[in-house]
Amino acid sequence: MLLATDLDGTFLGGTPQDKEELYQLLRDNKNIQLVFVTGRGIRSVLQLLEDTALPRPEYIICDVGATVTHLPTLSAVEPVQSNIAARWPGENVRETMKKIRGLLHQEAHQQYRCSYFYDEGTDIDGARLAATSLQCDLMLSAGKYLDILPAGVNKGYTLQQLLEVLALPHQKVLVAGDSMNDYSMYETGFKGVVVGNSEPELVSRTADMAHVLQAQRVGAGGILEAMAFFPEFGPYLQKEG
Ligand SMILES: [Mg+2]
Missing domain, CATH: 3.40.50.1000 (HAD superfamily/HAD-like)
Structure with missing residues (x-):
């Protein structure tokens, strides 16, 4: 197994x-x-x-x-x-997400994804729209983690x-x-x-x-x-x- x-x-x-x-x-x-x-x-x-x-x-x-x-x-x-890797927009992601209110970037070393912390003050709808414009998915987890990943x-x-x-x-x-x-x-x-x-x-x-x-x-x-x-x-x- x-x-x-x-x-x-x-x-x-x-x-x-x-x-x-x-x-x-x-x-x-x-x-x-x-x-x-x-x-x-x-x-x-x-x-x-x-x-x-x-x-x-x-x-x-x-x-x-x-x-x-x-x-x-x-x-x-x-x-x-x-x-x-071919589906990841690269540096565009961080640049685009900078405009979203209430996102805290996680400084960990990462490839092909971008991670943030979020809270009740975060503009989740805005973040979701921005992710879609980058042809990415937005994923929330554990009430605090927000990840941007290549679509799918x-x-x-x-x-x-x-x-x-x-x-x-x-x-x-x-x-x-x-x-x-x-x-x-x-x-x-x-x-x-x-x-x-x-x-x-x-x-x-x-x-x-x-x-x-x-x-x-x-x-x-x-x-x-x-x-x-x-x-x-x-x-x-x-x-x-
Ligand atoms: Mg776990």
């Missing part, structure tokens, strides 16, 4: 016991392929991986879907990455593109997340888990999706709960013989 998981609040969340159990399982069971799908940039993820207790994924989708890296070679996955690019899109490159059977994919920028992963139709303590809007938007489990347990515990819940993933909870 392949586990495609968000990091903050999902893979990195939950009790120490649940995290240890999940990480141990992934270290021991080479039949579970791991993909991180995060809003963080690649540098921040590589820093996290200096903690050797954290299982190493094979692929890392960063920047809310705007970049995809093969970890062992630290190279971009092609042609997925070039297709995204999100976590779910890039995950699907990656799986096409890998030619992986889709019935063996579990996606996991906790906030609205994870929503596109559930839209793909893959089996999914919304972990405990998720953003309320994500919980309500996925409530009617039969392929999505709304877990009780938080973070890593929610992923373990989903693996036990869906019959196709249960066998992977056993250690390899």
Whole structure:
């Protein structure tokens, strides 16, 4: 199977016991392929991986879907990455968004996307119009993050593109997340888990999706709960013989 998981609040969340159990399982069971799908940039993820207790994924989708890296070679996955890059308007984005009231630019290193903090004073409608004029999408998450991405690019899109490159059977994919920028992963139709303590809007938007489990347990515990819940993933909870 392949586990495609968000990091903050999902893979990195939950009790120490649940995290240890999940990480141990992934270290021991080479039949579970791991993909991180995060809003963080690649540098921040590589820093996290200096903690050797954290299982190493094979692929890392960063920047809310705007970049995809093969970890062992630290190279971009092609042609997925070039297709995204070709749709990014570049410096025009920052220039255009400067005119929007109440946006605070995040200074993190980024490619093919632009991130901001927003609050109740932000002109969201104006920001949305500006994004459309740039042929970009605007994404809100966790009540404070605002991302500008190439139109159609999100976590779910890039995950699907990656799986096409890998030619992986889709019935063996579990996606996991906790906030609205994870929503596109559930839209793909893959089996999914919304972990405990998720953003309320994500919980309500996925409530009617039969392929999505709304877990009780938080973070890593929610992923373990989903693996036990869906019959196709249960066998992977056993250690390899
Ligand atoms: Mg998260």
